[in-house]
Each structure stands twice: as structure tokens, then as C-alpha cells.
Amino acid sequence: MHDLAIVGSGIVGLAHAVMAVRRGLRPVVIDRHAAPIGASIRNFGFVTVTGQGAGGTWQRAMRSRDIWLEIAPEAGIEILQRGLLVTAQRPEAMTVLEAFSRHDMGRDCRLLTADAVRADYKGVGSTLQGGLHSPHDLRVESRTAIPRLVQWLANHGVAFRFETTALAIEGTEVVTPQGRLRAGAVVVCPGDDLSCLYPDIYARHAVTRSQLHMMRLSPPGFDIGCPRMSDLSLVRYRGYAELKESEALAGGLAREQPQHLEAGIHLIVTQGADGSLVVGDSHHYGRAPEPFYDVAVEALILDEFKRVLGIDPPPVIERWLGTYASAADDLMYASPDDRVRLVVVTSGTGASTSFGIAEETLNDLFGTETSYER
Ligand SMILES: Cc1cc2nc3c(=O)[nH]c(=O)nc-3n(C[C@H](O)[C@H](O)[C@H](O)COP(=O)(O)OP(=O)(O)OC[C@H]3O[C@@H](n4cnc5c(N)ncnc54)[C@H](O)[C@@H]3O)c2cc1C
Incomplete structure (x- = not known):
């Protein structure tokens, strides 16, 4: 008999295992695959606070960021980058960044003129209008961080049952x-x-x-400083997109970059310890998305890369696809039974919010303290 059974060894399941261990519980984690190979190792490993939806998602991201900082050194996970630079390529994008900086969520962020961005960062395009720097965010390399988290948990008494499918939950038994x-x-x-x-x-x-769609590019020969985002991100991330100032930007993008919007593209560029860049992404929705990597989508992502970083994209050295659960809300949290919780991050925010979510779930199941707006 285990204190807690967790189905799924992605970041959501592992975050619950970490928070359970911190409470002195001994959980078992069950996954149908031989190792975590889902969304959680295919992502940017970008723990994004700034730009998350106001309220619960932003609060969970802040809390999760703090827990990442505590757990990473214990688990031997390197924090590869800190902060976020959003550069504006259009005056309307700068207006959104200015509005964001006046919002509560922007209080520790710095607005930068184009000259200030150029002085501090290599790799900025000629259309640069200015930018916003956030100190809150951080980045890990998920493909090594997730296995290290599994190892850390195993060393702390967590049992793992890989290649074991949960067929049903009956009462508090996993079949x-x-x-x-x-x-x-x-x-x-x-x-x-x-x-x-x-x-x-x-x-x-x-x-x-x-x-x-995701790819890794050869090292560009310089340090990009911190993860980057661009105008397209400002109409996708709810923290900016829900500001009324983003309407003018959305109109401009619809006229000037309709193909990018159609493919759900916005730019994230992160950098690994070896200098290589992880670049993405696009968004295609459906229960059975096309399993084939589309080079036309890649070309659109690299087009935005060139505009924003002002350099020809270095050679692509890896390509992959990833999927995540998606719905109108960022989180689906349900109680199918008294002692059973279904926890699914239904937006591209799982690496950013899972620890905060897990803390809430365990408070709900084993005693309360924290709760955030739903
Ligand atoms: C390409 C990409 C980039 C992203 N970038 C970011 C980012 O930079 N920052 C961010 O915060 N988020 C990002 N995300 C989103 C984030 O990765 C996801 O929100 C998060 O990984 C979801 O974690 P999960 O544990 O729910 O899912 P998964 O990692 O997919 O894990 C679910 C696990 O459950 C197991 N499972 C399912 N059903 C069963 C069953 N019946 N029995 C046993 N096992 C089962 C699966 O085998 C799987 O291992 C990105 C996602 C993708 C795909």
C-alpha cells in the first residue's frame, strides 16, 4: 500500500511526486512508457512567468519558479538561462510592452529602448523598436532535467512502475x-x-x-543572453494578449504575417550549454494531428527568427514534434472520486506551473494551505 499513486511521469506527475516527498509521503509513479517521452522532455524547458495569464496561472508560475530553484541544485539540474527578453519589432508591440510594464505583473520588469537592447544583447534585428526584460523566468534542458528528477525521486524513496498502463482507477486502486x-x-x-x-x-x-514544430540550431557563435520572444508572442501569451493595447498589434499581424498566425507560430529562442539554440514553435490543433514534420512551417519559424535576431539561421541540427493537451482554460482539475484527482495542464504552461499546481493538489488531498484563483 502506497501513500499516493501518481499516473504519468511527465512534469505534472513528477511535480506531484516531489511535493509528496516534501510532505514525507512515499508515492508510486506509474507510466505506460519505459521512460518519460511525452511533452515534458520535448519542450523548451522554459519556466515562463512573464506573459502567463493574470491571476492563477501567473501565481502558479511564480511559485513553481521558486520550487524549480530549490529542487534544481538538489537534483543536479543546471539552470541554463535566467530572465526573458521580449523584443518589439513594431511600434504597436512596444505599446503592448509599455502597457504590460504598468500592470502589476510587470512591476519588476524593465522597459528597454532599442539602443539599450543593442548595448546589452547580441542578435537583434534592424526593425527593433525596444524591448522588455523580465528577471523572473528561467530555463532548464528538459531532456536531461526530467531524467534527473526521476533519479532524485527514486533516491528519495519514490517507486517507479514504467511500462505499466493504468487501465482504470477503482476507488483508490490503480488497475x-x-x-x-x-x-x-x-x-x-x-x-x-x-x-x-x-x-x-x-x-x-x-x-x-x-x-x-521544434528544432535545434547550431551555435550562432554568441551568447543570446536570455530566452527571447517576439511580437507574435504578445498575441499568444494571455498576460499580454488580454491587455486592450494588444488589439492594434493583432490587427497589424493579421495584415503583415497572416501565414504565421495561421500556423500558430510565435518565436521562442533558448540556448543550451553548448551554445546551440532551441527554436520554435507552431500550433496545430486536433485530436489526431498530422504526424509529419512540415518544412513549410519550419521556414515560417526561421523567417521570424531572422527578422528578430537579425542573422541568417544557423543550420538545423535536430527537428521534432511535440503535443500537449489544450483547452480554453490553462488547467483541468477534477475530483472523479473522494481521494482521486485528475490534473491536466491544458495549455503550453506545464513546465512553468506544475510545482504550484502540485502543491495545491496535495493541500486539497492531505491538508490545506495554499490556493490560487481558478
Ligand atoms: C514542443 C513543446 C514545447 C513546450 N514548451 C513549453 C515551455 O517552454 N514551457 C512550459 O511551461 N511548457 C511548455 N510546453 C508545455 C509542457 O511541456 C506541458 O504542459 C507539460 O509537459 C505537460 O506535462 P504532462 O506531465 O501533463 O504530460 P506528459 O509529459 O505528456 O506526460 C504524461 C505521461 O502520462 C503517461 N500516461 C498517460 N496515460 C497513461 C496511462 N493510462 N497509464 C500510464 N501512463 C499514462 C504518458 O505515457 C506520459 O509519460 C511545451 C510543450 C511542447 C509539446
Whole structure:
């Protein structure tokens, strides 16, 4: 009998395991694959605070960022980059950044003139109008961070059952082909698996899947300083997009970059320890997204890269697709049974918010303290 059974070894499941260990609980984590290979290792590893939706998502991101900073050194995870630079390529984008800097969420962020950006950063395009620097954000390399988190958890008494599918949850028992696992409570974190566990709840929340094109580029020969975003991000990230000032920007983008908007493209550029750049992304929605990488989408992403960084993109050395669960709200949280919680991040924010979410879930199941706006 385990204190807690967690289905899913992506960042949402692992964050619950970390917070359970911190409470002195001994959880078991169950995953159908031999290792975590879902959204959580395919992402940028960008723990993004600035730009998250005002209220609960921003608060959870802030809390998660703090927990990442505590857990990373313990688990041997390197924080590769800190902060965020959003550069504006149009006056309307600068207006959004100015409005954001006046908002509560922008209080520690700095507005920068074009000259100030050029003085501090290499790789800025000729259309630069200025930028906003946030000190809050950080970046890890997910493909190493997630396995290290698994190892840290295993060293702290967490049992892992890989290659074990949870077929059903009955009471607080997890039914698997290899037998039943009994637990005091169950947290189910299956990500974008819409049809195995609780398909009715997924359907009620109209959860679908979002598919993203991602690539790694050779080192450009300089340090980009911190992760970058561009005008297109300002109409996608709710923290900016919900400001009334973003309407004019959205109109301009619709006229000037309709293909980028159509493919759900916005630019994130992060940099690894070896200098290589992780660049993305696009968004195509549907329960069964095309499994084929589209080079036309890649060309649009690299077009935005060139405009924003002002250099020809270095050679692409890796390409991949990723999917995550997507719905109108950032988070789907349900209680299918008294001691069972279904926790699914339904936006591209799982690396940024999972620790805060996990803290809330465990408070809900084992005793309360924190809660954020839903
Ligand atoms: C390309 C890409 C870039 C992204 N960039 C960022 C970013 O920079 N910052 C950010 O915050 N977020 C980002 N995201 C979003 C983030 O990665 C996701 O929100 C997060 O990884 C979701 O975590 P998860 O644990 O729910 O899902 P997953 O990592 O997909 O894990 C779910 C796990 O559950 C297991 N599972 C499912 N059903 C069962 C079952 N019945 N039995 C056993 N096991 C089961 C699966 O095998 C899987 O391992 C990005 C996503 C993608 C795809």
C-alpha cells in the first residue's frame, strides 16, 4: 500500500511526486512508457512567468519558479538561462510592452529602448523598436532535467512502475495489466491521452491536442543572453494578449504575417550549454494531428527568427514534434472520486506551473494551505 499513486511521469506527475516527498509521503509513479517521452522532455524547458495569464496561472508560475530553484541544485539540474527578453519589432508591440510594464505583473520588469537592447544583447534585428526584460523566468534542458528528477525521486524513496498502463482507477486502486496498486489517494496526470482514463471529463472540458514544430540550431557563435520572444508572442501569451493595447498589434499581424498566425507560430529562442539554440514553435490543433514534420512551417519559424535576431539561421541540427493537451482554460482539475484527482495542464504552461499546481493538489488531498484563483 502506497501513500499516493501518481499516473504519468511527465512534469505534472513528477511535480506531484516531489511535493509528496516534501510532505514525507512515499508515492508510486506509474507510466505506460519505459521512460518519460511525452511533452515534458520535448519542450523548451522554459519556466515562463512573464506573459502567463493574470491571476492563477501567473501565481502558479511564480511559485513553481521558486520550487524549480530549490529542487534544481538538489537534483543536479543546471539552470541554463535566467530572465526573458521580449523584443518589439513594431511600434504597436512596444505599446503592448509599455502597457504590460504598468500592470502589476510587470512591476519588476524593465522597459528597454532599442539602443539599450543593442548595448546589452547580441542578435537583434534592424526593425527593433525596444524591448522588455523580465528577471523572473528561467530555463532548464528538459531532456536531461526530467531524467534527473526521476533519479532524485527514486533516491528519495519514490517507486517507479514504467511500462505499466493504468487501465482504470477503482476507488483508490490503480488497475494495470500487471495487477492492482493500492494507495491512500490517486493523482492522475495523463497529459494529452484523451481516451484512456476519464474520457468523459476530457470531453466535458473540450480538451483537444496542440502539436508543435521544434528544432535545434547550431551555435550562432554568441551568447543570446536570455530566452527571447517576439511580437507574435504578445498575441499568444494571455498576460499580454488580454491587455486592450494588444488589439492594434493583432490587427497589424493579421495584415503583415497572416501565414504565421495561421500556423500558430510565435518565436521562442533558448540556448543550451553548448551554445546551440532551441527554436520554435507552431500550433496545430486536433485530436489526431498530422504526424509529419512540415518544412513549410519550419521556414515560417526561421523567417521570424531572422527578422528578430537579425542573422541568417544557423543550420538545423535536430527537428521534432511535440503535443500537449489544450483547452480554453490553462488547467483541468477534477475530483472523479473522494481521494482521486485528475490534473491536466491544458495549455503550453506545464513546465512553468506544475510545482504550484502540485502543491495545491496535495493541500486539497492531505491538508490545506495554499490556493490560487481558478
Ligand atoms: C514542443 C513543446 C514545447 C513546450 N514548451 C513549453 C515551455 O517552454 N514551457 C512550459 O511551461 N511548457 C511548455 N510546453 C508545455 C509542457 O511541456 C506541458 O504542459 C507539460 O509537459 C505537460 O506535462 P504532462 O506531465 O501533463 O504530460 P506528459 O509529459 O505528456 O506526460 C504524461 C505521461 O502520462 C503517461 N500516461 C498517460 N496515460 C497513461 C496511462 N493510462 N497509464 C500510464 N501512463 C499514462 C504518458 O505515457 C506520459 O509519460 C511545451 C510543450 C511542447 C509539446
